[in-house]
Amino acid sequence: MSKPLLLILGDQLSLSLPTLRDAPPNAVVALCEVAEEARYVPHHLHKIGLFMAAMRHFAYTLRDKGYTVHYSRIDDADNTHSLIEEAERLAKQYGCDEIRVTRPGEWRLWNSMQQRQQAALPWQLLEDDRFFTTPDDFAHWAEGRKQLRLEYFYREQRKRTGLLMEGDAPIGGQWNYDHDNREPINASLSFPALPQHGQDHLTQQALKDAAHYFEGHMGSIETFNLPVTRRQALVDLNHFIEHGLADFGRYQDAISDREPFLYHSRLSAAMNIGLLSPFEVCEAAEAHYHAGKAPINAVEGFIRQILGWREYVRGLYWTQMPTYKQENRLNFTRDLPAFYWDAKTDMRCLQRAIQMTIDNSYAHHIQRLMVTGNFALLCGVKPEALCDWYLAVYADACEWVELPNTLGMVLHADGGLMGSKPYCASGKYIDKMSDHCQHCRYSPKEMTGPKACPFNSLYWHFLETNAEQLNRNPRMKLIYGSLARMKEEKREAIRQQAEHFLDQLSTSTSYGQPAHTQGYSTQETPS
Ligand code: FAD
Numbered sequence: 168m169s170k171p172l173l174l175i176l177g178d179q180l181s182l183s184l185p186t187l188r189d190a191p192p193n194a195v196v197a198l199c200e201v202a203e204e205a206r207y208v209p210h211h212l213h214k215i216g217l218f219m220a221a222m223r224h225f226a227y228t229l230r231d232k233g234y235t236v237h238y239s240r241i242d243d244a245d246n247t248h249s250l251i252e253e254a255e256r257l258a259k260q261y262g263c264d265e266i267r268v269t270r271p272g273e274w275r276l277w278n279s280m281q282q283r284q285q286a287a288l289p290w291q292l293l294e295d296d297r298f299f300t301t302p303d304d305f306a307h308w309a310e311g312r313k314q315l316r317l318e319y320f321y322r323e324q325r326k327r328t329g330l331l332m333e334g335d336a337p338i339g340g341q342w343n344y345d346h347d348n349r350e351p352i353n354a355s356l357s358f359p360a361l362p363q364h365g366q367d368h369l370t371q372q373a374l375k376d377a378a379h380y381f382e383g384h385m386g387s388i389e390t391f392n393l394p395v396t397r398r399q400a401l402v403d404l405n406h407f408i409e410h411g412l413a414d415f416g417r418y419q420d421a422i423s424d425r426e427p428f429l430y431h432s433r434l435s436a437a438m439n440i441g442l443l444s445p446f447e448v449c450e451a452a453e454a455h456y457h458a459g460k461a462p463i464n465a466v467e468g469f470i471r472q473i474l475g476w477r478e479y480v481r482g483l484y485w486t487q488m489p490t491y492k493q494e495n496r497l498n499f500t501r502d503l504p505a506f507y508w509d510a511k512t513d514m515r516c517l518q519r520a521i522q523m524t525i526d527n528s529y530a531h532h533i534q535r536l537m538v539t540g541n542f543a544l545l546c547g548v549k550p551e552a553l554c555d556w557y558l559a560v561y562a563d564a565c566e567w568v569e570l571p572n573t574l575g576m577v578l579h580a581d582g583g584l585m586g587s588k589p590y591c592a593s594g595k596y597i598d599k600m601s602d603h604c605q606h607c608r609y610s611p612k613e614m615t616g617p618k619a620c621p622f623n624s625l626y627w628h629f630l631e632t633n634a635e636q637l638n639r640n641p642r643m644k645l646i647y648g649s650l651a652r653m654k655e656e657k658r659e660a661i662r663q664q665a666e667h668f669l670d671q672l673s674t675s676t677s678y679g680q681p682a683h684t685q686g687y688s689t690q691e692t693p694s
């Protein structure tokens with residue numbers, strides 16, 4: 168009888184995982200904490216702590232269920248600190264004759280594993296069915312289409328799953344209620360406070376280990392409050408359904424100067440590491456609608472993010488990699504501004520979005536897209552630098568979801584696969600959707616001069632410098648019309664304002680990754 172090593176990766180913490188299915192009684196399950204995965208980009212301490220704490224808890228759950236589990240800890244003397252090497256070392260140690268693993272969340276690992284399928288100790292790769300669709304389903308849907316668009320993919324998934332459907336028609340008569348979902352916040356709103364999760368000994372030790380071995384990475388474990396067990400994740404799910412969902416739609420695009428979570432679910436990290444399934448999350452939201460406790464615009468908007476966007480970006484990732492990661496259609500070359508690592512900027516919207524990221528390893532979608540993302544787009548930050556930042560700083564970041572959002576949606580570097588036009592906006596948009604500008608030293612109403620909001624001149628400068636690639640886009644026609652009608656004198660003043668700002672951005676002290684997060688190889692190696 169074959170004796171497999173069942174490798175479970177840090178984002179595969181689900182009892183329904185294909186790797187665990189049909190496991191023979193002699194199988195050895197392996198979970199491996201390895202320094203390489205925490206350092207290939209300088210992950211936020213909350214993210215490292217989350218993976219370590221959740222993996223340690225999951226190992227206990229598996230032992231309780233009767234599995235034989237080997238757990239490689241970060242401080243084990245014989246730990247090789249590489250996922251591939253560690254699995255092969257353990258397979259030999261336990262006399263296993265194959266390694267079984269479910270498709271990982273990153274192409275680089277998938278590629279290494281695939282290359283070993285015919286090795287003396289062969290790797291067997293299983294499809295991940297914890298999603299609504301597989302990469303093959305997506306490829307099949309995309310085949311022969313001139314343009315890939317979320318809306319059509321999403322409608323097909325609604326029909327396929329029956330979520331929010333009445334026979335063949337969408338409940339309420341419309342597929343999409345986005346026009347009801349654009350309200351800014353107002354001072355009278357109160358937001359649901361997140362559940363505070365207790366920290367048992369396992370969690371406390373995992374957080375201590377993260378802080379000890381990865382000292383200098385962004386964040387502090389003092390503010391850690393992510394769910395690390397399925398039970399805690401279910402508490403978060405139920406809390407969101409009861410207290411957040413009904414207002415999720417209306418305020419989905421709003422930004423607050425003081426509140427990081429608003430009516431967002433903050434369920435992405437738990438879903439991405441496998442503590443919650445997207446099926447149960449969507450079903451819980453749908454049931455709340457049928458119980459008359461949340462309006463259709465909120466429930467449809469929420470389900471679209473998971474059944475639509477989450478599946479769509481995953482399909483794009485697996486069908487476009489590895490070339491997708493090299494895309495840079497707007498030819499951006501700028502390094503990431505240093506303040507992305509420490510929030511030291513006088514632009515209030517950026518300062519708040521980055522500080523909230525440092526505090527919580529979280530920012531909601533509109534902060535990621537329209538504040539940090541929009542600014543990087545307007546400045547022409549190179550995709551590699553921006554993608555590494557998003558992958559490092561957010562607890563929910565796995566490359567299959569981070570890369571299409573950053574490279575595609577934010578930087579429009581894929582020529583429009585993710586979005587039909589770039590999400591570029593001036594200070595006027597941020598002023599409309601947030602209360603940041605009233606606390607800012609700049610004015611969103613001014614275009615030039617010392618008080619002018621940098622987003623304003625950068626916006627027109629971006630349109631002008633990328634006109635060759637963008638001005639034939641039908642969705643940009645209106646805005647290029649406005650640019651064409653602008654008097655040359657005004658255009659020149661805006662150009663100078665933007666270029667002066669960009670010069671300062673490139674010449675100020677250090678750009679790119681700050682010293683304390685560089686040179687991982689010289690850091691203490693856990694022993
Ligand atoms: P909610 O607003 O409550 O939305 C519900 C769920 O919908 C999320 O939990 C998530 O699973 C899903 N979802 C929403 N928007 C998207 C989207 N655009 N793509 C895929 N799923 C989506 N999401 C990640 O999970 N990991 C990432 O690494 C990631 N990187 C991003 C980088 C950029 C530049 C941008 C613009 C977006 C990124 N997103 C990422 C998508 C989105 O911002 C997060 O999923 C969301 O902010 C997580 O918070 P939440 O759980 O409160 O989401």
Ligand code: DLZ
Binds near residue numbers: 176205218272276
């Ligand atoms: C992000 C991360 C971190 C910080 N640590 C680990 C780890 O120690 N072990 C592990 O299996 N995975 C970790 N991960 C997630 C990986 O970088 C990678 O994204 C997934 O394993 C791919 O499925």
Ligand code: SF4
Binds near residue numbers: 515594597598604607
């Ligand atoms: Fe941001 Fe400009 Fe508003 Fe300041 S004025 S908060 S920089 S949009």
